Amino acid sequence: MNPNALLPLLLDRYSVGPKHLAEPGPDDAQLALMTAAALRAPDHAELVPFRFKVVRGDARTAMAALFAGAASEAGKGEEGAALDAERALRPPVTVAVVARIDLGHPLVPAHEQWAAVGGAVANFLMAAHLLGFGGKMLSGAKVRNAAVAAAFCEPGETLAGWIALGTPSRKPAGPSRKPDPGQVLIDWHLPCKRD
Numbered sequence: 001m002n003p004n005a006l007l008p009l010l011l012d013r014y015s016v017g018p019k020h021l022a023e024p025g026p027d028d029a030q031l032a033l034m035t036a037a038a039l040r041a042p043d044h045a046e047l048v049p050f051r052f053k054v055v056r057g058d059a060r061t062a063m064a065a066l067f068a069g070a071a072s073e074a075g076k077g078e079e080g081a082a083l084d085a086e087r088a089l090r091p092p093v094t095v096a097v098v099a100r101i102d103l104g105h106p107l108v109p110a111h112e113q114w115a116a117v118g119g120a121v122a123n124f125l126m127a128a129h130l131l132g133f134g135g136k137m138l139s140g141a142k143v144r145n146a147a148v149a150a151a152f153c154e155p156g157e158t159l160a161g162w163i164a165l166g167t168p169s170r171k172p173a174g175p176s177r178k179p180d181p182g183q184v185l186i187d188w189h190l191p192c193k194r195d
């Protein structure tokens with residue numbers, strides 16, 4: 001494998017929001033590849049503390065009703081509810097990310113399990129990008145709406161959000177507001193003792 005060929009593709013991944021996602025979305029084989037990539041993320045003790053739930057076809061209408069209900073409960077009004085429903089209906093495929101954090105695990109604290117969930121989402125999105133799809137991880141207050149959470153989660157699970165997926169209908173907006181690598185990658189030295 002030539003890393004010089006792969007790296008520019010990795011560095012070129014930007015999120016594409018639901019408004020700019022069109023048909024087709026990933027099919028079963030492509031979703032399985034994206035999930036295989038997610039399973040390659042670092043995961044202490046291989047707990048696999050997540051499940052992906054695919055929402056497509058008619059299931060989007062049910063999810064749109066849940067989103068609209070959550071928006072109404074949050075006092076968003078008719079327009080806000082319609083906008084949230086649209087976020088469920090527009091992407092050809094949406095994948096709910098359900099975290100299964102074992103708070104009493106003897107070896108792996110919760111923050112490490114959440115790190116594994118984040119790594120899985122990142123790999124999933126990167127694989128989607130390499131397969132030619134656009135996607136964006138989204139959450140919002142609706143993840144904590146009781147009816148929405150109950151529709152996606154078993155007891156003890158947490159709804160982390162949804163990955164909207166489809167074919168980008170336009171090029172992503174471009175470089176994000178992320179800092180230069182030099183601001184993030186810092187040489188470490190033992191701190192001087194202060195006293």
Ligand SMILES: Cc1cc2nc3c(=O)[nH]c(=O)nc-3n(C[C@H](O)[C@H](O)[C@H](O)COP(=O)(O)O)c2cc1C
Nearest residue numbers: 013014015016121136137138139140160161176178
């Ligand atoms: C768990 C999680 C939830 C997120 N929820 C939202 C959200 O509700 N709305 C939003 O605009 N971005 C949300 N984001 C951020 C976007 O997915 C995206 O990463 C961000 O806009 C930066 O764009 P980039 O991926 O192109 O760098 C979330 C990210 C994560 C990891």
